Amino acid sequence: MPSKTAKPAAAATVSKAASAKPAVKPAAKAPVSAPVAPAAAAPKAAAKPEVKPVAAKPAPAPKAEEPKKAVTQRQGFKANEFVVYPAHGVGQILAIEEQEIAGAKLELFVINFIKDKMTLRVPTAKVANVGMRKLSDPALVKKALETLKGRARVKRTMWSRRAQEYEAKINSGDIVAIAEVVRDLYRSESQPEQSYSERQLYEAALDRLSREIAVVQQVTETEAVKEVEGQLAKSPRRGAKADADAESDTDTDGDLDGDSDDTVTDEAA
Incomplete structure (x- = not known):
């Protein structure tokens, strides 16, 4: 009796071991499919640098200063021309520039008097009033x-x-x-x-x-x-x-005036 009951137990053990082997095969296949997902996401990161051209547009900003062109002629007078300014004599126009004075923009002749070592700025609209003229012919x-x-x-x-x-x-x-x-x-x-x-x-x-x-x-x-x-x-x-x-012939200030009765007297003046 005891020996007959032991054989079925051994057979049951064998059958359990045989049924456990198929479970090992699915576990080995799972790691093969895992690396596939990261490889598909890689191309998406390389497409981002194409947005860069948007930042290059602010470069043309310096063109705002271009309208300030050098003026070379006003009121019939030109830059580098010699003129006569009544109160100071002969001078040369170095440039015609624009300045803002008391909130108003004025065009000015920049006149240099070399011998007097002086530079004078005269509004272009005032040249007639001050008597500035061209050189005599x-x-x-x-x-x-x-x-x-x-x-x-x-x-x-x-x-x-x-x-x-x-x-x-x-x-x-x-x-x-x-x-x-x-x-x-x-x-x-x-x-x-x-x-x-x-x-x-x-x-x-x-x-x-x-x-x-x-x-x-x-x-x-x-x-x-x-x-x-x-x-x-x-x-x-x-x-x-x-x-x-x-x-x-002495003047009231004590200076000799140097007059002579051989000169012509201008009574009209």
Whole structure:
């Protein structure tokens, strides 16, 4: 009896072991399908860099400054041109620029006076009011030089009044009027010396005249001064009697005015 019951138990054990083997096969196949999913997701990350062209558009921003073009001409005057500014004489326009003053935009002539080491800015709309003009033409320069050969015309008035009239002529910017001042205040070696105030006005007028002649004729100022003095040397000279009268004729400020009764009196002025 005991031996018969043991055989079925062994057979049952064998059958269980045989049935457990098929379960091992599905477990081995599962790892094969797992790596497939990550490989399919890889192409999606490579498509993102195509959005970059959007950030390149702000580059054309500097074009906003392009409308500020350099102006080269206004009111008939050009950059680099020589002009005459009545209060300072001959100068050169360096540029025409725009500035904002008190909230308003103004166009200005930038004028350089080399000899005076000065730069002046004049509104382009005010050139007519200040009397700024172009250089005299050769014919007018010739007329001014001819004026120097004439007889001096000195009015019989106090020196202070005549000095004001001379200053007004010098600052008028009229080349012929300036030549008249040079002619009237010129003194040769045989004539009495000029007073200090006379000498100042004479040199101011001579400087304005010679500088414009130099630019028009394209010569140096030294050569222009020699030409002016050469024309003055051709003017009629005062006599000895006139020199004696001039020495005794004293102004209220104590300066000798250098007048002579050989000069022509301009009563009309």
